[in-house]
Amino acid sequence: MKHNRTEGKIESASDLAAKMFDDIYQLSQDKAGVSRPAFSAMESETLDYLAAQARAEGLCVSEDAGKNLWFCVPEHIDTPTYTVIGSHVDSVPMGGNYDGLAGVIAGLMVLIEARRGHRHLNKAVKVLAMRGEESAWFGACYLGSKMLTGSLPESEFNAAHKGDGRALHSHLTELGIDTAPIGAQKPIYDLSRIDAYLELHIEQGPLLVERNLPAAVVTGIRGNFRYRDIHCIGQAGHSGAVPRAYRHDPVLAFAELMHRLDSTWQHLLNTGKDLVLTSGVVGTDPNSHAISRIPDEISFSLDVRSQDADTLEQMRDYLKDEMNDIARSRGVTFDAGAQVSVAPALMDATVVKDLAQVMDQVTGEAFKMASGGGHDAAVFAQAGVPSGMIFVRNRNGSHNPDEAMDIADFMVGVDILSTYMETAS
Structure with a gap:
């Protein structure tokens, strides 16, 4: 889990990303791997850390009605519409450090590189760090994105936590979340402001390793x-x-x-x-x-x-x-x-095409593949938001302490996202 980096001030994007992964690993370390339970104090501490890092880089930070965090460069704080780069920060019990978290840090790196003047964002971008994607805690997945989109079923709203047996709505209330609109299956975010949703995630199978490719464009979620x-x-x-x-x-x-x-x-x-x-x-x-x-x-x-x-x-x-x-x-x-x-969730055909063109520009080869695992991108796609995903090469699968994503591959994914936003119209 350690990465080589220079002591003192972090200057390069890859060094900063490595530091953030290391710090959050130390924050949420368990007997094996990491544990960041959905809607827990540990999940909140992880979000607090990300907020502090973002503010230190001059980014704006806000919180929505579901206690998810949003990040942007100052000039985009009041923009009416924007592309969202998002993922989740919770993990399975004693899982790996990259599942979910890599997508949030990738989005932050896009913003930080733009804030530092190294990249130009042709369209407004906001980064979303979500709670509660993993099904390990309440027996249901995508809870955070379902709350945002107003698609959380009553059975999941009342689902019992695997540890203390309390219902999800009780945990939400404890965090200070107003559960009335969530229980009524009303969106707690204005989806009309989101022109597209992008998510970077580690691959959870062996295909990129076997093909010796750093990344891929996801065509759909099975x-x-x-x-x-x-x-x-x-x-x-x-x-x-x-x-x-x-x-x-x-x-x-x-x-x-x-x-x-x-x-x-x-x-x-x-x-x-x-x-x-x-x-x-x-x-x-x-x-x-x-x-x-x-x-x-x-x-x-x-x-x-x-x-x-x-x-x-x-x-x-x-x-x-x-x-x-x-x-x-x-x-x-x-x-x-x-x-x-x-139901399956196909990624938006135009977003897939544009991401593939960018990947070809960045890596010299545009590789596309399906996602076998589920992701928050499926929820946004099914809610009518044009969505796309990038996979980054990862050894040893996911949902285990042995996840092995190289920072160099991760930065290829960041490069694809940044270049996409530089060329977006």
């Missing part, structure tokens, strides 16, 4: 449908005494289902479709399973994601048909339980 606890129910038996023809084996039924899904996944990829699917939780009952026992039941999760709503609908239908077919052929039953779904 939607998904999920089953948290599917049960495949068969019939228990002795592993040595029941012939294959007489078995009702839920484990083999599950294996066959996953094989069929995997084959269809490959077929869709071969035809140019976007899809990923995962069964991250699988198990037989530990109270009854044994090496010599045919299990009577297996439970598993299923997470299916795509940028394309039609592909998701196709996979819903396919999953139902395959479960029914396997159930008939193997003498088992599938109980899928409740489905949870999120």
Whole structure:
């Protein structure tokens, strides 16, 4: 987590960014990684630190009705419309330091470089440091941006904190936030003032590392449908005494289902479709399973994601048909339980095109990719705000203490954002 930098006055943008990452890491360090819980005192301390750094660089700082922070250069403080560069400052428990935070610091670096006279902003820019994006704390994600856009469901407004069990609205009230408009699903920010929303984020997979690229332009954020606890129910038996023809084996039924899904996944990829699917939780009952026992039941999760709503609908239908077919052929039953779904969010086509042109100018190669993880940009896009994203190369995934973003790659992302704002019309 340490970065080389000169002692004393920080002069370069990369040194200043490294210092800010280091300082916030020290501020929010946990037994492993960092912990900045949503709507917590630690989250507030992080925002206070960012505010102090911004003011030291001559930037203006303000707070909205959701206790999020806004930053701008003095000449843009009263501008009627502007582009927003934003992200969140909370983290998962014992997570990495860059998920979310990199987007906020990137926006600040755009402003600081402009304030220092090193870059010119052709359009007004405001940077947004949001609270409460991670689902780890209240079981729901994008809480801060949903509050801003008036799209926070009642169930999430009343969601219980994983630690103290208190409802979200109680934590908001404790911070001094007026919860009346939030509970009524009214926007607490005038979205008509935002002409575009941009977000820089670390990549949460291996694609940029494998392709040896520092950054990418995001084309869209995959939607998904999920089953948290599917049960495949068969019939228990002795592993040595029941012939294959007489078995009702839920484990083999599950294996066959996953094989069929995997084959269809490959077929869709071969035809140019976007899809990923995962069964991250699988198990037989530990109270009854044994090496010599045919299990009577297996439970598993299923997470299916795509940028394309039609592909998701196709996979819903396919999953139902395959479960029914396997159930008939193997003498088992599938109980899928409740489905949870999120619609895909495509980034604005013009913003994607312009960001790609800038990336080609900055790096010599415009690479575009989908985002498998969700981000606040999806909420703004679904609220009608033209949105775009930049990914920065990051090793070892995210939501873990081993996130590894190089400052040099981060500054490439900052360069793309600054150049975009210099050429924006």
